Amino acid sequence: MKYIGIYIAFAFLSTLLGSCGSSGCNVIPNTTVHSSFSQGSHPKLFAxxxxDYVDGGVCGLIVYNTGDGFVAFDRCSPVNPEKRNRVELYGSSIAHDPVSGAKWLLKDGSPLAIAECPLKPYRVGKFGTTYTVSN
Structure with missing residues (x-):
């Protein structure tokens, strides 16, 4: 009986410590997102x-045209997200956090340098000539 209690305590601690690793990437707070854009309001997006930047999200949004459609990401940097640093466009297909120096690929939000976590994505849907970013 004594060993069962030790085993249960060991299993509990292993689970607890394993869940606190650095691989937890849900670091940007959840917020309701419902933003729209069109060719008239954001002509840069249609090449x-x-x-381009679009209002919404925690720190604003970056919308990117992959050539096959649009993807959208929160501008809140997942590097020290509590500081609410805004990522910025850096060239034609990269975003960067000017504070930490981290960089992400805009095609899918994956980290390129310094950052371990991807940018927080949102869905983009088309309704007539208007596109809507939502979660």
Whole structure:
């Protein structure tokens, strides 16, 4: 009986410590997102590899035209997210956090340098001539 209690305590601690690792990437707070854009409001987006800022999200949004459609990400940097640093466009297909120096690929939000976590993505849907970013 004594060993069962030790085993249960060991299993509990292993689970607890394993869940606190650095691989937890849900670091940007959840917020309701419902923002729209069109060719008239954001003409830069309608060229292949075009990108622009759109209102919404925690720190604003970056929308990127992959050539096959649009993807959208929160501008809140997942590097020290409590500081609410805004990522910025850096060239035609990269975003960067000017504070930490971290960089992400805009095609899918994956980290390129310094950052371990990807940018927080949102869905983009088309309704007539208007596109809507939502979660």
């Amino acid at each position: 292949a590899m075009g990108a």
